Amino acid sequence: MKKFFLILGSLLVLLIVVVLVAGMVSPKEMRVERNIVINGNKDVVYDQVSKFHNWQNWTEWAQIDSTMQVDYTGEDGQRGSTYHWKGEKTGEGRVTNTGAQHHEMKYSMVFLDFDSHSDGYIRAEDASNGQTKAVWGFVTKYSFPMNGIMAMMGMKKMLESDFDKGLARLKGVVESGKAGAPAAAINEVQFPAHTYATIRKRVPMSEFEKFFGDAYEVLGKEAGQRINGHAAGLIYEWDEKTMTSDIAAAFPIADNKPVNGATIVEVPALNAYMMTYNGPYTGSEKAHAAIGEFLKEKGLQQKLVIEEYITGPFNEKDAAKWETNIYYLVN
Helix, strand or coil, X not given: CHHHHHHHHHHHHHHHHHXXXXXXXXXXXXXXXXXXXECCCHHHHHHHHHCHHHHHHHCHHHHHCCCCEEEEECCCCCCCCEEEEEECCCEEEEEEEEEEECCEEEEEEEECCCCEEEEEEEEEEECHHHCEEEEEEEEXXXXXXXXXXXXXXXXXXXXXXXXXXXXXXXXXXXXXXCCCCCHHHCEEEEECCEEEEEEEEEEEHXXXXXXXXXXXXXXXXXXXXXXXXXXXXXXXXXXXXXCEEEEEEEEXXXXXXXXXXXXXXXXXXXXXXXXXXXXXXXXXXXHHHHHHHHHHHHCCCEEEEEEEEEECCCCCCCHHHCEEEEEEEEC
């Protein structure tokens, strides 16, 4: 037994020496930064990372602790707002927004269980091909010999793994459309009066491309130099059950004189809610759903939906760079 305690004591001394040596050679400041590229709107990504209510959708810590209880204070997304959590696995802590501007939020984090403080930042940046890069950074300081203990535990690699998992989940949330669109991306505007030359038809979704291609060819030929704006789509009705739409291909024209093969439609100046969507047309339903939900919350009824094609297959091969202004006209 005496020999056992001698061995145990020697091991403890060795461990203390190792920790002290590690503390002397390990940095007292730890920095972590990870990033991921997301096929999504920068405003949508920033809404997810800058608002604490949305952290539950993607951070790794919210996924690993089913006992976690959270509460919030302040105006979410603004300086001074806080996120407080407490859980059996994650312990207790608080994150405070210390500043938010230019698509970057800075924050301070305190772990209340062991009085540890760190600072971080998370931002959304423009990437190539209309994509968004989410960047998540973190810096904390440890005193001696805690810096050695953290180094031996591999704390930096653990945090990098948690950041990577969280960012991957963020990418999934945004690209699946579950993130919707932030209210900040939806603008109230005055839609000016337009005169359109249109070809209207109820069209199955599978035939949209052919319908618009054929209709624009006719309209472009017949309206010619009278066209004075971007190609547009006037959406009168969408039937979810049959996946068909009562829709019109349209060009704005300078006057209301007849156009061969077309119907002239006068759209008066109306209040509208508008969002710019970037990407292939197959993904625009997420933007429509976001505006529709926004109007529902405000108790507003749409009168007409207009898509204005700023950039598209007619002048840009890369679908990620296509730009569409979506207007929901209201009474």
